[in-house]
Each structure stands twice: as C-alpha cells, then as structure tokens.
Amino acid sequence: MADQKKADKKPVVGFFSFTCCEGCEFTVLFLDELPELMEKLDIQHFHLIKQKNKEAEFDIAFVEGAITTHKEARKLKRIRSRSKVLVALGACACHGGIPAMRNFIEHDELGKYVYNQQMLEDSIDAQPISNFIKVDYYMYGCPIMKEEFVGFVNNYLSGKESKEFQGPVCNQCPRRGNNCYLAEKKVCLGAMTHGGCNAACIREGMPCIMCRGPLDTANFAAETKLFRSWGLDEKDIIGKLSEFGGQKMKNDRKNGNGNNGGNSKDGKAQP
C-alpha cells in the first residue's frame, strides 16, 4: 500500500453505495475529523454530498452496500478496475448484512414485495462484494467504527498498512469471564463475531448481534445447539443468527459443515 502514496499529491478517493441504508457513508459524514479529511483527500466521487461525480482512477474506493442486481455487480467490477485499493465499508459490503436477510424469504413470498418485474429479472441474491471482486480491506460493522475509518485513512496517508482486528468481540468485552451474557442465558453472539468494536453494544448493556459479521471459525451448529438447550425455538434462533450471519449459516448448511464453512474467508461463497 505504501508505494501508492505520493508525497505531493492527495490520494484520489471515491465513495460508492449499493443496496444498504447508507449508514456507513453517514458515519463518515458524522466524523469530527471530516474537515481535515476533506483537506487531505481528493474526493472525486461521493453522490451523497457532491454534485459532480467522476469515475476517475481511484487510489482508494470505499464501497458500502450489498450487491442485489446484475447491474450493481457490473458497476462494482468497473469500480474495482479503476481502483488501487478497495475497502469494503460495513456489514452489507463485507457479508451481505441486513439486505441478505431477504435471501431467506422464499422466492414466491418475495414476489409479494417486488413491484417491478424488470427489477425482479435483474435481481440476484443479496451478496457481499467479495463474491465479485477482490477486497483489500474489510471494515466491519453496522455501521463502521469511526475510529477505524480515521485510523485507516491516517495509516494510508503515512504509508502504513492497516490490519483488521483479529479475534472475536469477547477479546475486548467488559463482561468477559463470570459475568458473560451466555452464563445468564442471554443470546449474545460476541464469540462468533469479528472483534474490533471495543464491544460497544455490551458496554451499552446490550448483547452482541453480530453486526461485524461472523468469524471464519464461527460455529453456527454449536451455537444453535446451545440456544436450543435454553428452550429457544428454531425460528427464533434462525431469526437472530440470520440478521448478520445469514450468508455463512446458509453456506455451512449447504456444505453440511458443523463447524467452519470450509469455503472462502468469512463464509462467502466463491463466485
């Protein structure tokens, strides 16, 4: 990454949004450091705030949202071909996120919610962007963490490579040990989830809902068994696990794996 930075030239940056709530782009706009970032980066593409947007040659492309149509997939590939570094921004881009929940609705049922036949024809299962292109950095979360975004940009500007946090949410959890939510039979998905959020929800008195997506090692079968042993029924368990972990859970099941999905990183299906 280091050689991509030229000392006298601002990095050309683009923000792109596919199917999502735009909460990650808003998180960027909500940064206290926004003025400095605007100063240090040459933002050429950001539909949410710019009138004139160019598909330039990008040093960094930040991509949020899941891919839900063939048209979106084509655009994503075009962005990749023009970008040196491509960052998946948030749960939808990294794992399919909330939009991927629709993959669990039976197709007939889906018809009730689709109003546009042309769109239905173009429509595909909601998927993470890595099913179509190579991703250089996964910025997990729903939404992304402000600190992580600022850290990533600052690292880039000083020629350093950013590394994703390793390990589950539990590694930073204040309830780790005897105080664990699981010991109270509360559905907390922290052990299955990419850490790096400083266990934000648990600090606010709420269990983890896996918004940073499932780890490679997330064991859906074991977790399901545990929750079932508490008396939770199947529908409730699937509902909770599919919010952010649906794609991996589906792949695990398809592959008959009790443990690791055994395919690509984070359980993403191979293109």
Place this chain on the structure above:
Amino acid sequence: MEIMAGTAKMAKLNLEHVAKIEGHAKLHIKVKGGKVENVELRVLEGARFFEGILKDKKYNDLSHISSRICGVCSVVHTITSIKAIEDAFGITVSEQTNQLREALNIGGIIQSHALHLYFLTLPDYLGAESAIELARTNKVTIDRALRLKRLGNQIVHTLAGRDVHPIACVVGGFSRFPLKERIDALLEELKSRKEDAIKTVNLFMSLKYPDFTKSVPHFALTGGTYFYSDKIVRCEGGACFPTHDYKDHFKEYLVEGSTAEFATKEGKSYFVGALARVCNNIELLTNESKQYARKMAERKDNPFMNIPAQALEMLEGINRCIIILSNINLGESPCAENCVKSCECEGIAACEAPRGILFHHYKFDDKGYCTFADITTPTTQNLQHLEEAIKGRVQQLIDRSPDEVKLEIEKLIRAYDPCISCSTHFLELEWEAE
C-alpha cells in the same frame, strides 16, 4: 446531461446522477407544445423487502432491524418500531423514558437537518459544487455546520450509545441510564450551540427561494409535545384523526416500474415534514421560535419553506432539549418490565421523523413473532406532492435552458429532503418534448 435529438420533434434529456439526495430515482418529463403534459417519478432503489424480512422475527429483534432501513433516520425508526411493539403488547413506559426518547428523537432530527441544510442544500444557493468546496470558501459557515452536526451526534451518542443505529434504546425504555456527567456535558454543549442555531435560522430565512407555490394540505402529529406527539394526526385547517386510524385515511399505492410506494389522502397528495409541523403546531413551539414560525406559515404553500422550517427546528430542538435535560430526574428504572402477551396482538405507532410522520404497524402471533409489518415513511407520503410540484415548477421554467431547468428541479427535489431509499443515489431525468 445531454440532449439527444432523436427526431426533430423529440428531445430527451438525461439527468443522471442527480446527487445530494438520499435515494435512487428516475424522473420522466413529457412536454408537448410548450406545456408540461406529464411528470413521472419512479424510484429504482435496490429492493430490500424490509416488511418481508421483519416477518417471523421475534418482537425484540424488530427495532434493530428497522433501524437499518435508513442510516440517517435510524433513531426515529428505532423509536417508532419500539413504540409499535409496546402498543401491541400493552407495555407502558415511564415518563422518564418518554422524555429521554423525545430528546433522542431531537438528536436524530438535528443530525439530519444539519446535514441536509448545510451539506445538501446550502451549496445550491451559494453556487458551490459541494460542501467540500464551501469548506474552503465559507469556512466560518461550514465550521458552524460541523458544530451543529456534532451536537446532534452527541445527543444520540449520550442517550443511546452510538451516532448511527442506536444501541441502548429498547422495548420498555433504555438498556442503561445515560451517565450523569455526560448529561451535564451535553447540557453545556446545547447551551453553547444556541447561537449557532439562531445564525442558522437567520441564514436559511435570508436565502432567496424561488417564487413558487403548490397548495396542499399539511399533516403533522399533535397532542403531545412538538417533537414527540404520537396519538393524533392533524391536518392544518382541517380535521384530526387518531394515529391508529391512519390506514383509513392515508392510502399507499404501488406505481408500476417503481420500488417505492406512494401515499395519498383520499386520492390527493399531502405534505409532511418540518414545514407541516411548523404550520400545524405553532402553539407548541417555544416563544423564541414562534416569531420565525409565523413568517414561514405565511408562505406555507411554497415547498421551499421546508428548508427554513428545518433550520427553525434546530433552534427549537436545542431549546427543548435544554428544558428536558435540565429537569430530568433519573430516578426510575431505565427499562419497564417486558411482559409479552401470549395472544395475537397488533400495534401501531407514529413519530415525527426528520422528514415527517413515520408509521410502523405490526401484528404478532401468540409466541411474540411478527406476522405482519407495514412501514409508511415520510418520503412515501411526500412523493405524490413532489411529482405534482415538479410539474408546476417545470411549467414555470419552460423557456429556460435545460441546464437551468435541471438545477432548479434538483433544488426543488432537495427542498423536500427526500430519503428515497434510504438506499440509493441518483435520479435519472428523461425529458421528452414534442
């Protein structure tokens, strides 16, 4: 933008990538003999089927899924979702919870308005390409915008734990108390931002808005406080009806070729949002705001007045938040007992979102699973009026150059602050002339 002359009589104007709105839509305008014959607004966002994915989910999972409908309105989707669940299960919350929720909702409104006014709207009126450009040329103004935006974030973060997709706002109340020292710090910040809010009102009242009117009924919630009424829907100068009956009055319909719904009141368009709130609820405003509100109400048929009305709500929101947080006594348990009825039930709730009235409507089975979900967003309700207003505005501008028409239509669209998807970004304009 390009003009392609297909035949001598036909012209097509492609207005792709209209930026600075939240959404992805297409506009088709047909002009015949110098008269605007038809305007069709079609929403093309990637469908996410929220009402489908909420089905079969347990009641206490609905609010954080609904929050993800929109990154900028996540606060009010969370609150409204929770209120609809509480309505269904008959859960009563403490006065303290209601006050904190009101302050939280104000935080969400300040976040959204600060962004919309200064980042999406102001560049139009100062002839700038974007707020990025304004940050260089009008640093003082953009610094003020950033302080107000930060204030909105601080309110939401203090009360609910995160700027976007609040964490601590749950069925029954809050998962924890906000820390006393953070409430105190927030109060200090609110007081020091008042001057910024007054400057904002004066700035947005002084901008030269197009002389354009499109008369339409304005609807807003009333019966409680300005930012936190829920029981009654009021039409300015007209009748009121209970929130629970909203389906009898507001009809949603699907438009072929569009993934969003349009809503009408007895087949006619109506307007919700900041201007509608100001017009309907002047008496609920603090005295400081009333003087400004009266001036806006005089021009209520001009949809561009929605812009200064949002500015006024920043001031009113700050004043109201100071009152709430100065007097709040965090004595009660943060969260009411969640006793879930073991029978089928149904709940409806409404809240004033940054862009107008938001409805959530759910049905549950005897185990607490959602069997039906219906969400009516403010933009759904404004689309029909927006379409009609565009028609009127294009007619007004018929002799101007395509470039000018394009910019003016975009300005009009942005005045409604549409959050079309809450998911996408561009508007394609097709212009057909004979």
